[in-house]
Amino acid sequence: MSLAISQCVYSQIQRYSLRRQKPRGLEEQVAIFVATRIFDVGLTAAAAVAAAAAGANTMGVPLTSDMLRHAAIGGAIKAAAMAVAGLIMLAPQNTPLIVLMTLLGTSIGSNALAVVAVANRILGTDQAPNQLIIAAVVASIPLSFCFVYYYGAFRVPITFTSIAFDVLGAYTFVRMAENLGHPICPPRPALVAGAVFGAVFSGAITLLGCCVIGKSRTIPISDFSGNGHASGSALTTCCGNRVHVNVQSTEYARGQGVVGSRNTFTNGTIYNSAHGIGVYWDPGSVHGGLTFNTHSTRDCTTSTGTSNMTRIVMA
Incomplete structure (x- = not known):
């Protein structure tokens, strides 16, 4: 889930009940966490599908069901990895587990995991090319940041500024893979795909913030x-x-x-x-x-x- 919306959900509706004027119990916090993460997994998969369709159209290649399936799986894996890490970190744990979950909950860990899973499905191998994994790690650097504008007493985040970072991340991924000898596609389709992904994702989480967190x-x-x-x-x-x-x-x-x-x-x-x-x-x-x-x-x-x-x- 977007880092900003995650912060806002936790501080505004997950941890404390305004209606009952008291902190929520752990069970209720976990239930809200799971519900918002299910939304996040579905949203990320949908944004990835839209990005794949836009990229294929820009390249002028036929859009197949396999393309959409691979995109949905990659998006779901990325969001699910961060969700699992966040869920485990709700409870007390030892230091090594914190380090592991922090890595899994970052763009570096989740992007590398998604690239490995999708590459193995497409190439039919048990080991994704190292070039793609390195490219995913490098591309995660711009994806790890998010400029956010907050509005209202409930700090509803408006995150459309993150679209630029999604575009930069997609461009970095394809250029880095090409430089390492494993070209994926020209830069232009990657730029379009990154913009579409960012627009779909940012639009949906902004509506979530306005209609759920900041609702009357x-x-x-x-x-x-x-x-x-x-x-x-x-x-x-x-x-x-x-x-x-x-x-x-x-x-x-x-x-x-x-x-x-x-x-x-x-x-x-x-x-x-x-x-x-x-x-x-x-x-x-x-x-x-x-x-x-x-x-x-x-x-x-x-x-x-x-x-x-x-x-x-x-x-």
């Missing part, structure tokens, strides 16, 4: 204490950039000679302005990256109150 949601507000209670809701819109608040609270007054309560009604809108830009790389899929954020808040809520007090006077 109602957050219940409930707080009970010895001094009173509060109940109501906060409706977030526009990726959390606007929060409509409707809260009723009751505070009990107990003092020397005074007994009563005070009711307060708070209504209005809180405006958030949250934006950011960041650079993520593969190790950042655990905890990392360089991000610059700006955030400002304007509170336009108003409160009105009524009270019912009884004063006890000793004669």
Whole structure:
């Protein structure tokens, strides 16, 4: 999964429940992780198929079912490798396993694995050419970075800037393979395929961020204490950039000679302005990256109150 969307999913919907106002249990975190990774595997396979179709059309060669099948398998293997690594790293483990999973969860490890699997299927051998493996490792360098623009209080990532890195990675792969004596295709079809892959993938994960992570949601507000209670809701819109608040609270007054309560009604809108830009790389899929954020808040809520007090006077 895109490193940025992975970070956002973990921090916004996987780890903490806004509706219940408490951290999620490990079982629920794993369930969300698995669901989003299944989406990622399917999306990567679909993007790879679209890229293969675009590359074949640019080269002017007939598109066959084998081409599409190989592309889908390669994309699924790449995404699945990173998903398995991420799932294992949710639980405590020893240092050697961390190193292995970190390698598998990077573009270098997952791309090399995908190239080996696809090359073995196409060439009908048990060992992929070393030239292709080296080319895949070198091409993983630009694919390991991702410039991201974040929008809204839920930090919904807009990752269309990663298309340029997909194009550069595809170009690097075919040119490196050609320089090592194992040509694959001319550079132009590779550039087109990389652009199509990046466009399909970035478009889908951006929609996921806007429609799932940054969707409008109602957050219940409930707080009970010895001094009173509060109940109501906060409706977030526009990726959390606007929060409509409707809260009723009751505070009990107990003092020397005074007994009563005070009711307060708070209504209005809180405006958030949250934006950011960041650079993520593969190790950042655990905890990392360089991000610059700006955030400002304007509170336009108003409160009105009524009270019912009884004063006890000793004669």
